[in-house]
Amino acid sequence: MPLLVAMLLVPLVTAALGGIDAPRRVKEAIRLGGLSLTFALCLATASAFLDGGVPSAFGDALRVDGLSALVLVLCGFTGLLSAAYGVGYMRRNEARGLVTPRMRQEFDVLVPAYVFAMLLVAVSNNLGILWIAVELTTLASVFLVAFHNRDTSLEAAWKFLMLGSLGLAFALLGTVLLFASGQGRLGEGMSALHWTRFMELAPELHPFTLRLGVVFALIGYGTKAGLAPMHTWKPDAYREAPSPAGVLMAVGMLNGALYCLLRVHMISKAAIGPDFSGGLLLALGLLSVLVATPFILIQWDLKRLLAYSSIEHVGIMAVGIGLGADAAIFGALLHMTYHTFAKPLAFFSAGTLAQLHRSSDFATIGPGTLGRAPISSSLLLLAAMFITGSPPFSLFFSEMLILRAGFLGPNVVATSVFLAALVVIFCGFAYQIGRLLLGPQPAGAAQAVEPETLDFSLGTTLVTAAIAVITPVYLPAPLLALIHAAASLVSGGA
Amino acid sequence: MVPDLLILCGAGMLVTAYLMVGQKSLFMTIRLYGAQSLLLAVVAATMAVAEAHPHLFVMAAMTTVLKGFLIPWFLMRVVDRIGIHREIEPFLNVPASLLVCLGLTVVGYRVSTGFPEGAAGMTHHVIGVGLSTLMIGLFLMVTRKKAITQILALLTVENAVFLVALGITSGMPLVVELGIFFDVILAVLVLGILVRRIVDRFESMDISRLSRLKG
Numbered sequence: 001m002p003l004l005v006a007m008l009l010v011p012l013v014t015a016a017l018g019g020i021d022a023p024r025r026v027k028e029a030i031r032l033g034g035l036s037l038t039f040a041l042c043l044a045t046a047s048a049f050l051d052g053g054v055p056s057a058f059g060d061a062l063r064v065d066g067l068s069a070l071v072l073v074l075c076g077f078t079g080l081l082s083a084a085y086g087v088g089y090m091r092r093n094e095a096r097g098l099v100t101p102r103m104r105q106e107f108d109v110l111v112p113a114y115v116f117a118m119l120l121v122a123v124s125n126n127l128g129i130l131w132i133a134v135e136l137t138t139l140a141s142v143f144l145v146a147f148h149n150r151d152t153s154l155e156a157a158w159k160f161l162m163l164g165s166l167g168l169a170f171a172l173l174g175t176v177l178l179f180a181s182g183q184g185r186l187g188e189g190m191s192a193l194h195w196t197r198f199m200e201l202a203p204e205l206h207p208f209t210l211r212l213g214v215v216f217a218l219i220g221y222g223t224k225a226g227l228a229p230m231h232t233w234k235p236d237a238y239r240e241a242p243s244p245a246g247v248l249m250a251v252g253m254l255n256g257a258l259y260c261l262l263r264v265h266m267i268s269k270a271a272i273g274p275d276f277s278g279g280l281l282l283a284l285g286l287l288s289v290l291v292a293t294p295f296i297l298i299q300w301d302l303k304r305l306l307a308y309s310s311i312e313h314v315g316i317m318a319v320g321i322g323l324g325a326d327a328a329i330f331g332a333l334l335h336m337t338y339h340t341f342a343k344p345l346a347f348f349s350a351g352t353l354a355q356l357h358r359s360s361d362f363a364t365i366g367p368g369t370l371g372r373a374p375i376s377s378s379l380l381l382l383a384a385m386f387i388t389g390s391p392p393f394s395l396f397f398s399e400m401l402i403l404r405a406g407f408l409g410p411n412v413v414a415t416s417v418f419l420a421a422l423v424v425i426f427c428g429f430a431y432q433i434g435r436l437l438l439g440p441q442p443a444g445a446a447q448a449v450e451p452e453t454l455d456f457s458l459g460t461t462l463v464t465a466a467i468a469v470i471t472p473v474y475l476p477a478p479l480l481a482l483i484h485a486a487a488s489l490v491s492g493g494a
Numbered sequence: 495m496v497p498d499l500l501i502l503c504g505a506g507m508l509v510t511a512y513l514m515v516g517q518k519s520l521f522m523t524i525r526l527y528g529a530q531s532l533l534l535a536v537v538a539a540t541m542a543v544a545e546a547h548p549h550l551f552v553m554a555a556m557t558t559v560l561k562g563f564l565i566p567w568f569l570m571r572v573v574d575r576i577g578i579h580r581e582i583e584p585f586l587n588v589p590a591s592l593l594v595c596l597g598l599t600v601v602g603y604r605v606s607t608g609f610p611e612g613a614a615g616m617t618h619h620v621i622g623v624g625l626s627t628l629m630i631g632l633f634l635m636v637t638r639k640k641a642i643t644q645i646l647a648l649l650t651v652e653n654a655v656f657l658v659a660l661g662i663t664s665g666m667p668l669v670v671e672l673g674i675f676f677d678v679i680l681a682v683l684v685l686g687i688l689v690r691r692i693v694d695r696f697e698s699m700d701i702s703r704l705s706r707l708k709g
Contacts, residue, residue: 128670135677139684146688154692155704158641161688165648165681166635172674173628173655180662183610190667208608209662236707 003048004057004064004123007041007072010034011079011116018108024094024101027108028087034112035076035083042076042119045069050481056125060194063125066485070333071122071259073482074340078252079115081344081464085351086111086244088457092355093242098148106143107242114140114248121256127175128193130260134171134224137253138164144245145237156236163233167223171260174217178267181209195263202270210268214277217264218284225257227284227318228291231311235295238307239360243351246303247344250310255336258317262490265321269492278324285318286414289421297428302350303360305432309346309387312425313339319418320402321490325409330487331401337475337483338394339387341468346383348461352376356450362432367439373452377437379465384433386468388426394472496544503540504623506533507657508599511630511650515591518581520573520642524566527646527653531561534653534660537620541664549668550660556675557656565649565682572686573642576693582700585637595630602626609662620661628654641689641699645682652678 014034018027046069048055056063064072090107093099099107117136124130138161146157179186179193183206186192198205223230238246261281268277292312299305313335320332353369353376354360370377389395399422406415452458510530517523535557542550573579584591602625606618631650638644659666666674693699 126670128666128673132670132673132677135681139677139680142684142688146691149691149695151695152706154688154695155707157688158692158701158704159707161681161685162635162644162648166632166651169648169651169655172652173658176655176659176663176666179666180609180659188667190669192667193670206610209610212605212608239707 002055002057003041003045004055004062007038007045008062008116008119008123010038010041011112011119014038015109015112015116018112019105021105024091024104027104031083031108031112032087035079035115038112038115038119039076039080042072046073046482047478049485050478059190060196061126061129061190062120062123063196064123066482066487066489067259067262068122070337070482070486071255072119073479074255074337075115075118075122075252078248078255078340078344079111079118081460082111082244082247082252084463085247085344085348085457085460086242088455088460089242089244089351089355091456103147107147107245110140110144111245111248114144114245115252116140118248118252118256122259125195126190126193127178127195127198127263128190130195130263131168131172131175134221134256134260135168137256138168138224141237141241141245141249141253144248145241147242147245148240150240152236153240156233156240160233160237163223163230167220167230169220170216170223171220174213174215174220174264177209177213177216178205178264181205181207181213181271195267198267199270202267205267205271207272210271211276214264214268215280218261218277218280221257221260221264222284225254225261225314225318226288226311227314228288228311231288231291234311235301235304235307238310239301239303243303243347243354246306246351247347250306250347251340251343254310254314255340258314258336261318262321266490266492274324278322280322281318282322282411282414285315285320285322286418288312288315288318289418289425293421293424293428296425296432299432300362301360302354302362302365302436305429306343306346306350309425309429310343313343313387316399316402316422319406319414323402323406323409323411323415325405326487326491328402328405328409329490330483331398331405333483333487333490334401335395335398337479338398338472341471342383342386342393342395345379345461345464345468346387348457348464349376349379349383352452352457352461353380356452362436366436368437368441370437371441372449375452375458376461379461381433381437382465383468384429388429389422390426394468397472496540499540500537500544501619501623503533503537504620504657504661506530507537507653508623508627508630511627511634511654512592512595514646514650515595515630515634516588520579520581520640521570523581523643523646524569524573527569527649528562528566530650530653531557531565534656535562537657537660538665541660545664547664549671550665552668553665553671556672560675560679561649561653565679568682568686569642569645572689575690576699578640578699581638581640581643584639591633591637594633598629598633599626602629621658624654624658624661627657639700639702641692641701644701645685645689649678649682
């Protein structure tokens with residue numbers, strides 16, 4: 001059995017096993033073991049690619065190139081982290097009676113299924129399969145958003161599903177139009193929708209149909225990525241989803257959706273030059289960063305704050321790709337990698353804080369959490385430094401790369417606006433985190449909160465913190481090679 | 495003969511979309527969706543004969559069974575269980591809505607003229623009708639308050655995408671189409687379950703009540 005198929009089967013089998021009735025510890029072992037194995041297989045697939053192979057299956061319908069390999073590794077990593085943090089998170093919620101065994105079973109099925117769908121997104125070389133896989137990620141995550149079955153969870157799940165499905169209808173129309181732009185030259189049967197086939201025939205595609213297709217596909221997949229103005233589902237969904245699932249959405253799905261955007265962008269670039277789709281991505285990215293700014297300044301909820309930060313970051317990556325210079329594209333992909341290492345830390349520490357206080361509302365948690373839950377609060381502070389791009393942390397460097405490329409290129413005005421927004425967001429974040437962590441303890445607050453214990457979830461958070469700190473100092477050479485391979489693929493070098 | 499039939503059915507789909515906009519009974523709206531899907535199936539079958547694409551017969555059959563009967567039946571069951579049969583006053587009243595839809599149809603036709611002329615010269619009409627139906631579906635989605643109507647609007651958009659696909663490419667590769675069908679069925683199931691949960695919780699499926707999350 002090819003490596004690629006095994007990599008996809010393992011999370012699927014894990015999801016199926018999640019449905020059986022078994023003691024809690026067995027189920028935890030299955031989930032953790034299954035997703036560890038999945039991550040190992042992702043690494044193996046990526047290293048097979050680095051050794052000069054192009055792993056593929058089903059007549060090239062699934063195929064791993066540099067970009068796929070990078071997204072695979074990042075998604076597999078996120079899946080494993082989420083499973084590990086989920087153990088402690090679910091145990092605590094179950095002890096409080098917030099989660100019934102039936103809900104836990106739901107979680108055991110949906111999380112590996114979600115990971116499966118994301119990995120399928122990352123390896124599909126066929127625009128049809130890509131669409132199907134993205135739809136599967138949506139369907140797998142709806143009930144994770146609705147998980148707690150509160151009024152607000154159902155509201156969030158409904159908005160998420162309606163907006164997501166609408167986005168996917170647009171993406172489907174985009175796919176149809178891209179297919180139509182081949183005017184029959186792409187051939188018939190499965191291979192007609194292969195991305196590689198589009199790239200071969202790119203100069204012969206019908207320009208009008210292609211443009212329309214690119215617009216619809218970028219809007220459609222942009223909805224999944226959470227680019228403004230299609231971002232409105234994001235704060236609601238992130239607030240309501242349990243933190244382990246939130247990480248999968250905020251990092252895994254974001255990378256997956258960005259992968260789709262890049263594939264469409266590359267077809268458009270090969271056919272009609274970089275300006276059309278690049279300009280669209282630049283505009284959407286800039287708008288996302290600008291839209292996120294005021295909401296970060298006035299935010300009242302910790303998890304929603306992270307959601308707006310996620311909208312900002314996907315905007316930064318889109319701007320990097322849209323600017324189009326080789327250095328900016330490399331910066332965007334580096335940003336994606338660093339973001340994958342840093343964001344889980346924010347979600348896990350915020351998740352633990354919210355769990356201890358039984359709310360993610362600033363009014364309930366703050367002020368002075370540093371005195372009540374010192375470890376999680378310090379880790380949240382560290383995470384905030386990462387995700388606001390403060391020097392000398394990792395995201396600062398990737399943002400610098402993008403900014404530098406922007407100021408050297410023709411889009412100086414856009415880059416200046418972009419820089420100003422980043423500075424305001426930095427201040428807003430510092431203010432929000434400050435008013436949460438610092439300040440006097442409200443009377444009786446310490447009694448109302450459970451003390452931190454060094455359990456599975458806190459352990460995972462510490463490991464995540466270690467990874468986030470180490471990676472910028474020592475980025476493993478194979479990972480750097482993957483980023484270079486992906487960047488040169490997107491830039492059109494090789 | 496063939497172009498006439500195609501244009502007749504395509505226009506029929508557009509008419510069902512207009513009727514959905516003017517309709518308040520949920521059962522009637524579901525039946526209109528069923529009729530619209532059957533018309534789509536006729537378009538697919540006609541294309542299959544005219545252009546000798548046997549795989550379009552599979553698509554026509556799937557559309558008839560799944561979208562023509564199975565999905566409407568499932569949605570009617572959901573409505574029956576809930577016991578709410580009428581749409582309440584939409585955000586925009588019916589005459590104004592119909593006028594907006596008229597404008598959308600003009601836009602849809604205008605855009606469709608940019609496409610390369612396809613087989614038998616009728617594709618331009620099919621695309622125009624498809625794009626118009628798509629936009630009416632979108633309009634329906636943002637102006638209606640009941641969860642079921644929103645689902646039907648989404649399904650209308652999806653039907654319109656298939657009509658456009660038929661109009662400009664004579665259908666996508668079969669494997670991909672089967673995958674899309676599978677996903678649509680799954681999505682309707684998920685939507686149905688979610689509506690049930692919302693009704694259990696709020697004792698209503700009025701979406702305008704879902705407005706606690708802001709900022």
